[in-house]
Amino acid sequence: xxxxxxDPVTKRWVIILHEQAKSPADFQIPQTPRQSNKCPFxxxxxxxxxPEVMSYxxxxxxxxxxxxxxxxxxxxxxxxxxxxxxxxxxxxxxDMMNGVGAHEVIIESPDHEAGFHNYxxxxxxxxxxxxxxxxxxxxxxxxxxxxxxxxxxxSAAGASLDHPHSQLIATPIIPKxxxxxxxxxxxxxxxxxxxxxxxxxxxxxxxxERIIHENEQFVAFAPFASRFPFETWIAPKDHKDSFGxxxxxxxxxxxxxxxxxxxxxxxxxxxxxxxxxxxxxPCDEHCSxxxxxxxxxxxxxxxxxxxxxxxxxxxxxxxxxxxxxFLINQE
Amino acid sequence: xxxxxxDPVLKQWVIxxxxxxxxxxxxxxSEVTPDDPHKCPFxxxxxxxxxxxxxxxxxxxxxxxxxGWWVRVIPDSSPILKPDxxxxxxxxxxxxxxxxxxVHEMVIESPNHTTTIQSASIEQVREVIWAYKQRLLEIKKxxxxxxxxxxxxxxxxxxxxxxSHSHIVATPIIPKxxxxxxxGAREYYHYHDRCLFCxxxxxxxxxQSRLVFENDNFIVYCPFASRFPFEMEITPRxxxxxxxxxxxxQVHSFASALQTALRKLEALLPGQPYNFVLHTxxxxxxxxxxxxxxxxxxxxxxxxxxxxxxxxxxxxxxxxxxxARMLREAKV
Numbered sequence: 001x002x003x004x005x006x007d008p009v010t011k012r013w014v015i016i017l018h019e020q021a022k023s024p025a026d027f028q029i030p031q032t033p034r035q036s037n038k039c040p041f042x043x044x045x046x047x048x049x050x051p052e053v054m055s056y057x058x059x060x061x062x063x064x065x066x067x068x069x070x071x072x073x074x075x076x077x078x079x080x081x082x083x084x085x086x087x088x089x090x091x092x093x094x095d096m097m098n099g100v101g102a103h104e105v106i107i108e109s110p111d112h113e114a115g116f117h118n119y120x121x122x123x124x125x126x127x128x129x130x131x132x133x134x135x136x137x138x139x140x141x142x143x144x145x146x147x148x149x150x151x152x153x154x155s156a157a158g159a160s161l162d163h164p165h166s167q168l169i170a171t172p173i174i175p176k177x178x179x180x181x182x183x184x185x186x187x188x189x190x191x192x193x194x195x196x197x198x199x200x201x202x203x204x205x206x207x208x209e210r211i212i213h214e215n216e217q218f219v220a221f222a223p224f225a226s227r228f229p230f231e232t233w234i235a236p237k238d239h240k241d242s243f244g245x246x247x248x249x250x251x252x253x254x255x256x257x258x259x260x261x262x263x264x265x266x267x268x269x270x271x272x273x274x275x276x277x278x279x280x281x282p283c284d285e286h287c288s289x290x291x292x293x294x295x296x297x298x299x300x301x302x303x304x305x306x307x308x309x310x311x312x313x314x315x316x317x318x319x320x321x322x323x324x325x326f327l328i329n330q331e
Numbered sequence: 332x333x334x335x336x337x338d339p340v341l342k343q344w345v346i347x348x349x350x351x352x353x354x355x356x357x358x359x360x361s362e363v364t365p366d367d368p369h370k371c372p373f374x375x376x377x378x379x380x381x382x383x384x385x386x387x388x389x390x391x392x393x394x395x396x397x398x399g400w401w402v403r404v405i406p407d408s409s410p411i412l413k414p415d416x417x418x419x420x421x422x423x424x425x426x427x428x429x430x431x432x433x434v435h436e437m438v439i440e441s442p443n444h445t446t447t448i449q450s451a452s453i454e455q456v457r458e459v460i461w462a463y464k465q466r467l468l469e470i471k472k473x474x475x476x477x478x479x480x481x482x483x484x485x486x487x488x489x490x491x492x493x494x495s496h497s498h499i500v501a502t503p504i505i506p507k508x509x510x511x512x513x514x515g516a517r518e519y520y521h522y523h524d525r526c527l528f529c530x531x532x533x534x535x536x537x538x539q540s541r542l543v544f545e546n547d548n549f550i551v552y553c554p555f556a557s558r559f560p561f562e563m564e565i566t567p568r569x570x571x572x573x574x575x576x577x578x579x580x581q582v583h584s585f586a587s588a589l590q591t592a593l594r595k596l597e598a599l600l601p602g603q604p605y606n607f608v609l610h611t612x613x614x615x616x617x618x619x620x621x622x623x624x625x626x627x628x629x630x631x632x633x634x635x636x637x638x639x640x641x642x643x644x645x646x647x648x649x650x651x652x653x654x655a656r657m658l659r660e661a662k663v
Contacts, residue, residue, distance in 0.1 A: 005556040016557075017646065018650055027632045197340070225336040225338040309608060310608025312343060313346070315348060
């Protein structure tokens with residue numbers, strides 16, 4: 001069983017894996033990408049992966065058979081396990097609990113070579129629908145306090161398989177970064193009785209200098225204090241705290257802006273490794289007044305060195321206004 | 332002038348460095364700089380290739396910025412923070428920004444191109460620590476700086492120079508990570524009237540399972556909630572909030588703890604890039620009771636994926652008890 005441990009100083013939770021424990025030798029094997037004919041995510045290889053949780057597939061096709069367009073499976077090497085109780089315990093100054101949670105893989109396309117460089121809006125819509133379906137299903141489980149949906153694209157961004165996929169992790173704790181955002185937003189709300197994200201969006205739209213793209217419902221911009229070069233956020237213009245509550249017309253708008261924004265990034269930066277993470281409100285917190293869901297996209301262009309690790313203080317060599325200019329001019 | 336900008340939600344400061352202003356094409360796969368000691372600005376004899384030194388330990392009778400030194404400190408030639416000018420704090424609508432004033436220096440740890448902390452004599456490591464201490468005490472005289480950090484990025488892909496060196500960075504703000512530690516430690520102190528770090532040290536010394544090395548004044552252990560495989564922490568056993576208050580005899584035990592930790596890492600993971608960061612109290616006496624300086628040592632083994640970035644929630648595939656056992660048993 002994986003274990004969740006809390007750092008007593010910073011209050012950060014960490015997942016410690018016991019079953020797949022790695023020794024020094026494991027870190028020295030160079031990772032070779034798997035060949036397409038052995039890819040467990042390709043159609044026809046459904047039996048190489050755990051049975052699916054759900055799929056969008058052609059009528060008359062069977063689960064765990066070809067014919068799907070988006071497919072969700074449990075992660076074969078999960079960081080958290082779905083069965084069991086939390087068993088919270090303390091040892092002296094330390095706190096820990098069992099690593100209970102869900103860890104799923106969303107296979108975004110049957111095509112091994114596909115990706116955001118060539119997805120149709122319809123395919124992105126299906127992927128996003130799948131995210132919301134899984135989100136709504138998992139948030140009913142009272143053990144889970146946060147649902148994290150993210151994508152690692154390219155091995156430098158942490159992807160271990162080439163086939164396009166994203167991941168979902170449901171956790172029994174609120175991850176540190178999410179907690180900080182919720183607290184920061186709460187503080188601002190107490191002071192001004194306005195949502196900090198709504199204020200940011202208003203200011204960005206009126207100044208315009210960091211806007212990358214917008215449509216009726218969404219805006220993509222380079223944040224004022226971007227930690228990474230070409231960091232990009234996509235946020236809904238209307239206030240809503242949970243990604244799980246978006247409706248189909250919003251999913252359509254989101255699919256459109258994700259296609260436009262990611263294609264700009266991919267073209268401008270020549271297919272960079274990147275991550276995106278959906279930031280949403282914790283499952284059972286009442287933060288609908290002051291939290292505002294959004295997506296953070298981080299191209300992985302610079303190596304984060306000791307200074308950043310040790311201080312949480314980032315050095316960004318590209319001013320976000322400049323990054324926005326490069327991106328807005330990209331077709 | 333580089334700019335400091337504050338994230339309005341997270342209150343995290345970021346350095347925006349337009350002078351390093353990179354274009355999209357600048358990020359094409361990294362080029363490896365050839366390792367030619369004749370061209371290395373940090374090697375003895377090449378002193379003219381660096382900015383003038385701010386400190387050096389050298390043989391008596393030799394001149395500053397010439398041969399004859401064994402540890403040398405210089406301003407970084409492309410600093411992320413600059414010592415001149417005003418901070419010019421300003422608000423831009425809801426956003427906050429200021430000029431990025433500060434100090435950024437490099438400590439050249441040896442005149443020899445291939446000597447490392449692991450391979451150096453213990454006396455040499457001690458001299459490097461003396462240099463840290465002396466520069467910190469000097470820079471601290473300027474009340475504009477709120478916090479100091481000593482950072483080392485070692486190895487391929489982590490550092491731009493192969494010649495062994497570390498950085499001293501003084502900032503006009505308290506970095507977020509330190510702010511978090513101060514908050515956690517303060518809260519614990521208010522509740523228990525004890526230093527949290529002292530309690531951790533006591534528990535680690537007693538439990539032994541995560542202990543890597545100890546001497547009279549220092550312990551090295553793998554933290555209970557290690558974020559990374561083989562992560563280590565080096566801490567004085569006695570309560571001390573400011574690193575720069577380290578005394579003579581303690582400098583020697585710190586040198587030995589640091590060198591042993593790095594040698595053990597080298598024995599298990601030869602040539603592994605690593606970072607270490609020294610966290611010390613901000614320049615104010617108000618943290619004296621509950622803050623406890625320490626070094627975080629992180630081997631760069633795992634790729635940090637989107638999950639970790641987005642959530643601040645790490646997955647560590649090597650339990651710290653296993654890591655500590657292997658490190659303890661590693662012969663150095």
